[in-house]
Amino acid sequence: xxxxxxxxxxxxxxxxxxxxxxxxxxxxxxxxxxxxxxxxxxxxxxxxxxxxxxxxxxxxxxxxxxxxxxxxxxxxxxxxxxxxxxxxxxxxxxxxxxxxxxxxxxxxxxxxxxxxxxxxxxxxxxx
Amino acid sequence: xxxxxxxxxxxxxxxxxxxxxxxxxxxxxxxxxxxxxxxxxxxxxxxxxxxxxxxxxxxxxxxxxxxxxxxxxxxxxxxxxxxxxxxxxxxxxxxxxxxxxxxxxxxxxxxxxxxxxxxxxxxxxxxxxxxxxxxxxxxxxxxxxxxxxxxxxxxxxxxxxxxxxxxxxxxxxxxxxxxxxxxxxxxxxxxxxxxxxxx
Numbered sequence: 001x002x003x004x005x006x007x008x009x010x011x012x013x014x015x016x017x018x019x020x021x022x023x024x025x026x027x028x029x030x031x032x033x034x035x036x037x038x039x040x041x042x043x044x045x046x047x048x049x050x051x052x053x054x055x056x057x058x059x060x061x062x063x064x065x066x067x068x069x070x071x072x073x074x075x076x077x078x079x080x081x082x083x084x085x086x087x088x089x090x091x092x093x094x095x096x097x098x099x100x101x102x103x104x105x106x107x108x109x110x111x112x113x114x115x116x117x118x119x120x121x122x123x124x125x126x127x
Numbered sequence: 128x129x130x131x132x133x134x135x136x137x138x139x140x141x142x143x144x145x146x147x148x149x150x151x152x153x154x155x156x157x158x159x160x161x162x163x164x165x166x167x168x169x170x171x172x173x174x175x176x177x178x179x180x181x182x183x184x185x186x187x188x189x190x191x192x193x194x195x196x197x198x199x200x201x202x203x204x205x206x207x208x209x210x211x212x213x214x215x216x217x218x219x220x221x222x223x224x225x226x227x228x229x230x231x232x233x234x235x236x237x238x239x240x241x242x243x244x245x246x247x248x249x250x251x252x253x254x255x256x257x258x259x260x261x262x263x264x265x266x267x268x269x270x271x272x273x274x275x276x277x278x279x280x281x282x283x284x285x286x287x288x289x290x291x292x293x294x295x296x297x298x299x300x301x302x303x304x305x306x307x308x309x310x311x312x313x314x315x316x317x318x319x320x321x322x323x324x325x326x
Binding site: 107 | 202203204205206207208209210211212213216247250251253254257258
């Protein structure tokens, strides 16, 4: 299946969806002007991937900021992962947050409360 | 309205009102008026305290910067953005579609209290409407109805106007009455449900 690689900008995150190499990651800042146009291809890719996923899917979120509109689309991604989990697939969400960013940590905790999917919180130090 | 939903609504009100430069006094007044219509004095105090807590109004540091200047505009915190989703998901499980329309109307009324339709405030209201699965048509009808303080601009198909003035509008429905000194406008939300609001 085709790989998605989107280089991040000041307003859009870096996205790598590479099933062949087991890389599923969204990182950086997410404040796209048209949030639906940005995230639609990602959601469509996940729909296709969900029909024949890898033995294990570890989806990394390593964001430093996202706006309210993006938060809904991130939830849509998490709900697709939740559906895969409900269908018996091996899925884990890895939520990376800068160690000094309590907001991003708590945002991960809030998402973990909303969706029923294995959720790991991982603090890291910003270089 | 149940205790759980009122608490959820206080959180939504607080998160919206604290955006940009923070809570405006008109917005807090709107919340007090809203609560006064629903509850007794003691309960109003309890819920307005909850609003103040969530809006950070009890935190002195939130009021002004260290140099005494007013607070600068901040981006919506990621925690608040996700908390909004959690609150709306909870509301989705509890309220009917009609009741969710009422919640959206109240959120618009809050922002309309100070007419501060900023990107951040409106992004939250848009997101709430999306999680509630309200249609674009429902959203636009509610927005137009609440934010147009001049009722004569409310000339669209989902409006019923009741008054005795000669200007009837071209698109809205109209009931003439001589017994009314003023205007009554009724909005019918009819995309997926049928419910009405009057102003």
